[in-house]
Amino acid sequence: MNKKKFLGSIIILSIFLIFLFVGYRLQNEKANSKNDNISIYKEENMENNYNEANNEIQNTKDSDGKKEIKAQIYGEIKNPGVYSLKSGDRIKDLIDLAGGFTENSEPYSINGAKKVVDGDNIEIKSKQDKLKGININKSESNSSLNNSGDSGSNNENEKLDINSASEEDIVNKKIPGIAKGLSKKIVEYREKNNGRINSQKDLEKAIGPKRAEKIMEYIEIN
Template identity: 30%
Template structure:
Protein backbone atom coordinates (compact mmCIF):
# COMPACT_ATOMS: atom_id res chain seq x y z
CA UNK A 1 0.00 0.00 0.00
CA UNK A 2 2.69 2.45 1.06
CA UNK A 3 4.94 1.41 -1.78
CA UNK A 4 2.15 1.97 -4.27
CA UNK A 5 1.50 5.40 -2.80
CA UNK A 6 5.20 6.25 -3.02
CA UNK A 7 5.41 5.07 -6.62
CA UNK A 8 2.36 7.15 -7.58
CA UNK A 9 3.54 10.23 -5.63
CA UNK A 10 7.26 9.96 -6.51
CA UNK A 11 6.99 12.71 -9.11
CA UNK A 12 5.29 15.12 -6.67
CA UNK A 13 7.73 14.27 -3.89
CA UNK A 14 10.63 14.96 -6.25
CA UNK A 15 9.17 18.37 -7.16
CA UNK A 16 8.67 19.17 -3.44
CA UNK A 17 12.26 18.28 -2.62
CA UNK A 18 13.50 20.40 -5.53
CA UNK A 19 11.45 23.38 -4.27
CA UNK A 20 12.82 22.98 -0.72
CA UNK A 21 16.41 22.75 -2.03
CA UNK A 22 15.83 25.80 -4.21
CA UNK A 23 14.44 27.79 -1.28
CA UNK A 24 17.35 26.78 0.94
CA UNK A 25 19.91 27.87 -1.64
CA UNK A 26 18.01 31.05 -2.39
CA UNK A 27 17.81 31.97 1.30
CA UNK A 28 21.48 31.24 1.71
CA UNK A 29 22.38 33.61 -1.15
CA UNK A 30 20.49 36.54 0.35
CA UNK A 31 23.18 37.53 2.90
CA UNK A 32 25.80 37.51 0.13
CA UNK A 33 23.62 39.83 -1.94
CA UNK A 34 23.15 42.14 1.04
CA UNK A 35 26.87 42.07 1.67
CA UNK A 36 27.51 43.17 -1.91
CA UNK A 37 25.10 46.09 -1.46
CA UNK A 38 26.73 47.28 1.77
CA UNK A 39 28.40 50.66 1.12
CA UNK A 40 32.18 50.51 1.09
CA UNK A 41 34.08 53.68 2.08
CA UNK A 42 35.42 55.49 -0.98
CA UNK A 43 39.08 56.48 -0.36
CA UNK A 44 38.79 59.48 -2.68
CA UNK A 45 35.68 60.80 -0.92
CA UNK A 46 37.25 60.16 2.48
CA UNK A 47 40.36 62.12 1.45
CA UNK A 48 38.23 65.01 0.15
CA UNK A 49 36.26 65.05 3.41
CA UNK A 50 39.50 65.11 5.38
CA UNK A 51 40.70 68.08 3.33
CA UNK A 52 37.39 69.91 3.91
CA UNK A 53 37.70 69.30 7.65
CA UNK A 54 41.28 70.54 7.54
CA UNK A 55 40.18 73.70 5.74
CA UNK A 56 37.37 74.31 8.20
CA UNK A 57 39.71 73.82 11.15
CA UNK A 58 42.75 75.04 9.26
CA UNK A 59 45.37 77.68 9.77
CA UNK A 60 46.20 81.08 8.38
CA UNK A 61 49.74 82.25 7.70
CA UNK A 62 50.75 85.68 8.95
CA UNK A 63 53.99 87.64 8.39
CA UNK A 64 55.12 89.74 11.39
CA UNK A 65 57.73 92.47 10.88
CA UNK A 66 59.11 95.60 12.47
CA UNK A 67 59.59 96.37 16.15
CA UNK A 68 58.90 92.86 17.35
CA UNK A 69 61.20 90.50 19.28
CA UNK A 70 60.89 87.53 16.92
CA UNK A 71 59.87 88.67 13.43
CA UNK A 72 58.87 85.93 11.04
CA UNK A 73 56.06 83.89 9.56
CA UNK A 74 53.57 82.30 11.93
CA UNK A 75 50.78 79.75 11.53
CA UNK A 76 47.73 80.65 13.62
CA UNK A 77 44.08 79.64 13.82
CA UNK A 78 41.56 81.55 11.67
CA UNK A 79 39.93 83.10 14.75
CA UNK A 80 43.22 84.50 16.13
CA UNK A 81 43.70 88.23 16.76
CA UNK A 82 46.71 90.44 16.12
CA UNK A 83 47.38 90.33 19.87
CA UNK A 84 47.77 86.52 19.70
CA UNK A 85 50.29 86.79 16.85
CA UNK A 86 52.29 89.44 18.72
CA UNK A 87 52.54 87.11 21.72
CA UNK A 88 53.73 84.25 19.48
CA UNK A 89 56.38 86.58 18.08
CA UNK A 90 57.76 87.31 21.55
CA UNK A 91 56.00 90.62 22.11
CA UNK A 92 56.89 94.22 21.28
CA UNK A 93 60.38 95.64 21.51
CA UNK A 94 60.96 98.73 23.68
CA UNK A 95 60.96 100.91 20.56
CA UNK A 96 57.56 99.67 19.32
CA UNK A 97 54.75 102.19 18.87
CA UNK A 98 51.84 100.09 20.13
CA UNK A 99 49.31 102.86 19.55
CA UNK A 100 49.53 102.29 15.79
CA UNK A 101 48.41 98.65 15.93
CA UNK A 102 44.89 97.31 16.34
CA UNK A 103 45.49 94.38 18.68
CA UNK A 104 41.84 93.31 18.54
CA UNK A 105 41.80 92.89 14.75
CA UNK A 106 41.17 89.38 13.41
CA UNK A 107 43.98 87.98 11.33
CA UNK A 108 43.53 86.75 7.76
CA UNK A 109 45.62 84.54 5.51
CA UNK A 110 48.68 86.24 3.95
CA UNK A 111 48.29 89.21 6.30
CA UNK A 112 51.40 91.33 6.96
CA UNK A 113 51.62 92.89 10.43
CA UNK A 114 54.32 95.54 10.57
CA UNK A 115 54.95 97.07 14.00
CA UNK A 116 56.31 100.63 13.67
CA UNK A 117 58.88 102.15 15.98
CA UNK A 118 58.10 105.27 17.97
CA UNK A 119 58.92 108.29 15.79
CA UNK A 120 58.74 106.45 12.47
CA UNK A 121 57.96 108.70 9.50
CA UNK A 122 54.72 108.54 7.54
CA UNK A 123 56.05 105.84 5.22
CA UNK A 124 56.79 103.51 8.09
CA UNK A 125 53.39 104.12 9.60
CA UNK A 126 51.61 103.61 6.31
CA UNK A 127 53.01 100.10 6.01
CA UNK A 128 51.90 99.26 9.53
CA UNK A 129 48.36 100.52 9.11
CA UNK A 130 47.72 98.94 5.75
CA UNK A 131 48.37 101.77 3.34
CA UNK A 132 50.49 100.94 0.31
CA UNK A 133 53.17 103.63 0.03
CA UNK A 134 53.24 103.85 -3.74
CA UNK A 135 49.50 103.78 -4.24
CA UNK A 136 48.68 105.71 -1.01
CA UNK A 137 45.56 103.62 -0.54
CA UNK A 138 44.18 102.38 2.72
CA UNK A 139 43.83 98.59 3.03
CA UNK A 140 40.32 98.60 4.43
CA UNK A 141 40.59 94.99 5.65
CA UNK A 142 43.56 95.79 7.88
CA UNK A 143 43.16 99.45 8.82
CA UNK A 144 42.48 100.59 12.38
CA UNK A 145 39.55 102.78 13.32
CA UNK A 146 41.78 105.85 13.44
CA UNK A 147 42.95 105.21 9.89
CA UNK A 148 39.43 104.57 8.60
CA UNK A 149 38.30 107.90 10.09
CA UNK A 150 40.73 109.68 7.76
CA UNK A 151 38.61 108.65 4.75
CA UNK A 152 36.32 111.34 3.28
CA UNK A 153 32.86 111.26 4.85
CA UNK A 154 33.77 108.70 7.52
CA UNK A 155 33.47 109.65 11.17
CA UNK A 156 33.98 107.57 14.33
CA UNK A 157 30.59 105.83 14.19
CA UNK A 158 30.90 104.80 10.53
CA UNK A 159 34.51 103.72 11.06
CA UNK A 160 33.40 101.52 13.96
CA UNK A 161 30.54 100.13 11.84
CA UNK A 162 33.05 99.14 9.13
CA UNK A 163 35.25 97.36 11.69
CA UNK A 164 32.24 95.63 13.30
CA UNK A 165 31.01 94.39 9.91
CA UNK A 166 34.52 93.24 8.96
CA UNK A 167 34.93 91.26 12.19
CA UNK A 168 31.48 89.66 11.97
CA UNK A 169 31.49 88.81 8.26
CA UNK A 170 35.17 88.52 7.41
CA UNK A 171 37.29 90.65 5.07
CA UNK A 172 35.64 92.73 2.35
CA UNK A 173 35.95 91.01 -1.02
CA UNK A 174 34.74 93.85 -3.27
CA UNK A 175 34.10 97.59 -3.01
CA UNK A 176 30.35 96.93 -3.16
CA UNK A 177 30.54 94.87 0.04
CA UNK A 178 30.91 98.15 1.91
CA UNK A 179 27.33 99.03 0.96
CA UNK A 180 26.26 96.30 3.41
CA UNK A 181 27.72 98.33 6.29
CA UNK A 182 25.15 100.29 8.27
CA UNK A 183 25.37 104.00 7.38
CA UNK A 184 27.35 103.52 4.16
CA UNK A 185 25.35 104.48 1.07
CA UNK A 186 26.35 104.82 -2.56
CA UNK A 187 27.23 108.53 -2.24
CA UNK A 188 29.35 107.93 0.86
CA UNK A 189 31.12 105.08 -0.89
CA UNK A 190 31.81 107.24 -3.95
CA UNK A 191 33.57 109.77 -1.69
CA UNK A 192 36.22 107.33 -0.48
CA UNK A 193 36.28 104.32 -2.83
CA UNK A 194 39.31 105.65 -4.70
CA UNK A 195 41.20 106.02 -1.42
CA UNK A 196 40.90 102.40 -0.32
CA UNK A 197 42.33 99.09 -1.45
CA UNK A 198 40.63 95.71 -1.25
CA UNK A 199 43.00 92.81 -2.02
Protein backbone atom coordinates (compact mmCIF):
# COMPACT_ATOMS: atom_id res chain seq x y z
CA MET A 1 0.00 0.00 0.00
CA ASN A 2 2.79 2.38 0.92
CA LYS A 3 4.53 1.48 -2.30
CA LYS A 4 1.47 2.44 -4.34
CA LYS A 5 1.20 5.77 -2.53
CA PHE A 6 4.85 6.45 -3.21
CA LEU A 7 4.48 5.70 -6.92
CA GLY A 8 1.37 7.87 -7.09
CA SER A 9 3.23 10.76 -5.50
CA ILE A 10 6.08 10.33 -7.97
CA ILE A 11 3.66 10.41 -10.92
CA ILE A 12 1.84 13.50 -9.62
CA LEU A 13 5.14 15.29 -9.01
CA SER A 14 6.35 14.39 -12.51
CA ILE A 15 3.15 15.70 -14.08
CA PHE A 16 3.49 18.91 -12.07
CA LEU A 17 7.09 19.38 -13.18
CA ILE A 18 6.11 18.77 -16.81
CA PHE A 19 3.37 21.40 -16.62
CA LEU A 20 5.76 23.78 -14.89
CA PHE A 21 8.42 23.29 -17.60
CA VAL A 22 5.92 23.68 -20.45
CA GLY A 23 4.49 26.82 -18.85
CA TYR A 24 7.97 28.30 -18.48
CA ARG A 25 8.80 27.59 -22.14
CA LEU A 26 5.56 29.15 -23.36
CA GLN A 27 6.10 32.23 -21.21
CA ASN A 28 9.67 32.59 -22.48
CA GLU A 29 8.58 32.28 -26.13
CA LYS A 30 5.92 34.97 -25.64
CA ALA A 31 8.49 37.31 -24.10
CA ASN A 32 10.93 36.72 -26.99
CA SER A 33 8.17 37.27 -29.54
CA LYS A 34 7.18 40.52 -27.85
CA ASN A 35 10.79 41.72 -27.85
CA ASP A 36 11.14 40.84 -31.54
CA ASN A 37 7.98 42.82 -32.35
CA ILE A 38 9.26 45.82 -30.40
CA SER A 39 12.61 45.62 -32.22
CA ILE A 40 10.91 45.40 -35.63
CA TYR A 41 8.64 48.34 -34.74
CA LYS A 42 11.62 50.45 -33.68
CA GLU A 43 13.50 49.64 -36.89
CA GLU A 44 10.47 50.48 -39.04
CA ASN A 45 9.88 53.69 -37.10
CA MET A 46 13.52 54.75 -37.52
CA GLU A 47 13.37 53.99 -41.25
CA ASN A 48 10.15 56.03 -41.63
CA ASN A 49 11.68 58.96 -39.75
CA TYR A 50 14.77 58.81 -41.97
CA ASN A 51 12.65 58.76 -45.14
CA GLU A 52 10.53 61.67 -43.93
CA ALA A 53 13.63 63.72 -43.07
CA ASN A 54 15.21 62.89 -46.43
CA ASN A 55 12.03 63.88 -48.29
CA GLU A 56 11.86 67.14 -46.36
CA ILE A 57 15.46 67.99 -47.28
CA GLN A 58 14.79 67.14 -50.93
CA ASN A 59 11.63 69.25 -50.98
CA THR A 60 13.55 72.16 -49.47
CA LYS A 61 16.23 71.84 -52.17
CA ASP A 62 13.61 71.70 -54.91
CA SER A 63 11.81 74.70 -53.46
CA ASP A 64 15.02 76.76 -53.20
CA GLY A 65 16.05 75.85 -56.74
CA LYS A 66 12.71 76.85 -58.26
CA LYS A 67 11.93 80.30 -56.89
CA GLU A 68 9.05 81.97 -58.70
CA ILE A 69 9.81 85.17 -60.62
CA LYS A 70 7.72 87.49 -62.79
CA ALA A 71 8.60 89.24 -66.04
CA GLN A 72 6.75 91.29 -68.65
CA ILE A 73 7.02 90.83 -72.40
CA TYR A 74 5.57 93.16 -75.03
CA GLY A 75 5.94 94.25 -78.64
CA GLU A 76 5.72 91.77 -81.50
CA ILE A 77 4.54 88.85 -79.36
CA LYS A 78 1.20 87.04 -79.68
CA ASN A 79 0.11 87.38 -76.04
CA PRO A 80 1.95 90.27 -74.37
CA GLY A 81 1.70 90.55 -70.60
CA VAL A 82 3.21 89.61 -67.24
CA TYR A 83 4.11 85.94 -66.74
CA SER A 84 5.29 83.78 -63.84
CA LEU A 85 8.44 81.71 -64.38
CA LYS A 86 11.00 79.80 -62.34
CA SER A 87 14.42 81.21 -61.54
CA GLY A 88 16.86 80.03 -64.19
CA ASP A 89 14.29 80.11 -66.99
CA ARG A 90 15.42 81.66 -70.29
CA ILE A 91 13.86 84.38 -72.42
CA LYS A 92 12.85 81.63 -74.87
CA ASP A 93 10.71 80.08 -72.09
CA LEU A 94 8.97 83.43 -71.61
CA ILE A 95 8.40 83.77 -75.37
CA ASP A 96 6.84 80.28 -75.46
CA LEU A 97 4.54 81.16 -72.55
CA ALA A 98 3.43 84.27 -74.41
CA GLY A 99 2.47 82.26 -77.50
CA GLY A 100 5.54 82.94 -79.65
CA PHE A 101 6.52 85.69 -82.08
CA THR A 102 4.12 87.49 -84.43
CA GLU A 103 4.73 87.38 -88.19
CA ASN A 104 5.99 90.97 -88.06
CA SER A 105 8.59 90.26 -85.38
CA GLU A 106 12.37 90.33 -85.73
CA PRO A 107 13.33 87.19 -83.70
CA TYR A 108 17.06 87.84 -83.88
CA SER A 109 16.66 91.16 -82.08
CA ILE A 110 16.47 89.24 -78.79
CA ASN A 111 18.82 86.75 -77.13
CA GLY A 112 16.58 83.78 -76.30
CA ALA A 113 19.33 82.03 -74.32
CA LYS A 114 19.60 84.83 -71.77
CA LYS A 115 18.24 84.11 -68.27
CA VAL A 116 15.14 86.00 -67.16
CA VAL A 117 15.56 88.17 -64.07
CA ASP A 118 12.67 88.97 -61.73
CA GLY A 119 11.05 92.22 -62.89
CA ASP A 120 12.41 92.10 -66.45
CA ASN A 121 10.53 94.13 -69.07
CA ILE A 122 11.35 92.61 -72.45
CA GLU A 123 10.44 94.10 -75.84
CA ILE A 124 10.23 92.07 -79.04
CA LYS A 125 11.08 94.36 -81.92
CA SER A 126 9.42 94.48 -85.32
CA LYS A 127 11.04 94.21 -88.73
CA GLN A 128 10.38 97.92 -89.20
CA ASP A 129 12.39 98.71 -86.06
CA LYS A 130 15.38 96.89 -87.53
CA LEU A 131 15.11 98.76 -90.83
CA LYS A 132 14.66 102.14 -89.17
CA GLY A 133 18.37 102.83 -88.79
CA ILE A 134 19.02 101.72 -92.39
CA ASN A 135 16.32 104.07 -93.70
CA ILE A 136 17.84 107.00 -91.83
CA ASN A 137 21.22 106.31 -93.45
CA LYS A 138 19.61 106.00 -96.90
CA SER A 139 17.83 109.30 -96.39
CA GLU A 140 21.09 110.98 -95.47
CA SER A 141 22.83 109.49 -98.52
CA ASN A 142 20.09 110.68 -100.89
CA SER A 143 20.21 114.12 -99.35
CA SER A 144 23.95 114.35 -99.91
CA LEU A 145 23.59 113.33 -103.57
CA ASN A 146 20.82 115.84 -104.32
CA ASN A 147 22.18 118.69 -102.24
CA SER A 148 25.93 118.33 -102.20
CA GLY A 149 26.41 121.87 -100.96
CA ASP A 150 24.18 121.35 -97.90
CA SER A 151 25.01 117.72 -97.15
CA GLY A 152 27.42 118.49 -94.34
CA SER A 153 24.89 120.70 -92.60
CA ASN A 154 22.05 118.16 -92.95
CA ASN A 155 24.14 115.30 -91.57
CA GLU A 156 25.19 117.35 -88.61
CA ASN A 157 21.62 118.37 -87.77
CA GLU A 158 20.17 114.85 -88.13
CA LYS A 159 20.16 113.11 -84.75
CA LEU A 160 21.24 109.48 -84.57
CA ASP A 161 18.84 106.88 -83.18
CA ILE A 162 21.12 105.22 -80.64
CA ASN A 163 18.90 102.11 -80.41
CA SER A 164 18.95 101.25 -84.10
CA ALA A 165 22.41 102.51 -85.09
CA SER A 166 25.22 100.03 -85.63
CA GLU A 167 28.76 100.49 -84.37
CA GLU A 168 29.73 101.74 -87.85
CA ASP A 169 26.80 104.19 -87.91
CA ILE A 170 27.94 105.73 -84.63
CA VAL A 171 31.53 106.12 -85.88
CA ASN A 172 30.39 107.59 -89.23
CA LYS A 173 28.24 110.15 -87.43
CA LYS A 174 31.50 111.64 -86.11
CA ILE A 175 30.05 112.57 -82.75
CA PRO A 176 32.63 114.57 -80.77
CA GLY A 177 34.43 112.38 -78.25
CA ILE A 178 33.02 109.10 -79.61
CA ALA A 179 35.62 106.97 -81.38
CA LYS A 180 35.40 103.33 -82.42
CA GLY A 181 36.14 102.00 -78.93
CA LEU A 182 33.28 103.91 -77.30
CA SER A 183 30.83 103.11 -80.09
CA LYS A 184 31.59 99.44 -79.48
CA LYS A 185 30.82 99.87 -75.76
CA ILE A 186 27.47 101.47 -76.60
CA VAL A 187 26.46 98.60 -78.89
CA GLU A 188 27.67 95.94 -76.43
CA TYR A 189 25.73 97.51 -73.55
CA ARG A 190 22.63 97.72 -75.73
CA GLU A 191 22.86 94.03 -76.70
CA LYS A 192 23.24 92.97 -73.06
CA ASN A 193 20.10 94.90 -72.09
CA ASN A 194 17.46 93.47 -74.40
CA GLY A 195 18.64 95.50 -77.39
CA ARG A 196 17.75 98.89 -75.92
CA ILE A 197 19.15 101.97 -74.26
CA ASN A 198 16.14 103.42 -72.47
CA SER A 199 17.53 106.63 -70.99
CA GLN A 200 20.55 108.85 -70.48
CA LYS A 201 21.32 106.85 -67.34
CA ASP A 202 21.72 103.70 -69.43
CA LEU A 203 24.10 105.58 -71.70
CA GLU A 204 26.07 106.75 -68.66
CA LYS A 205 26.53 103.14 -67.61
CA ALA A 206 27.93 102.35 -71.05
CA ILE A 207 30.38 105.22 -71.57
CA GLY A 208 30.37 107.29 -68.38
CA PRO A 209 28.35 110.35 -67.21
CA LYS A 210 30.45 113.11 -68.81
CA ARG A 211 30.63 111.56 -72.28
CA ALA A 212 26.93 110.66 -72.17
CA GLU A 213 25.98 114.25 -71.37
CA LYS A 214 28.13 115.62 -74.20
CA ILE A 215 26.61 113.43 -76.92
CA MET A 216 22.93 113.79 -75.93
CA GLU A 217 22.47 116.69 -78.39
CA TYR A 218 23.66 114.46 -81.25
CA ILE A 219 21.49 111.42 -80.55
CA GLU A 220 17.90 110.45 -79.85
CA ILE A 221 16.59 107.62 -77.66
CA ASN A 222 13.41 106.12 -79.13
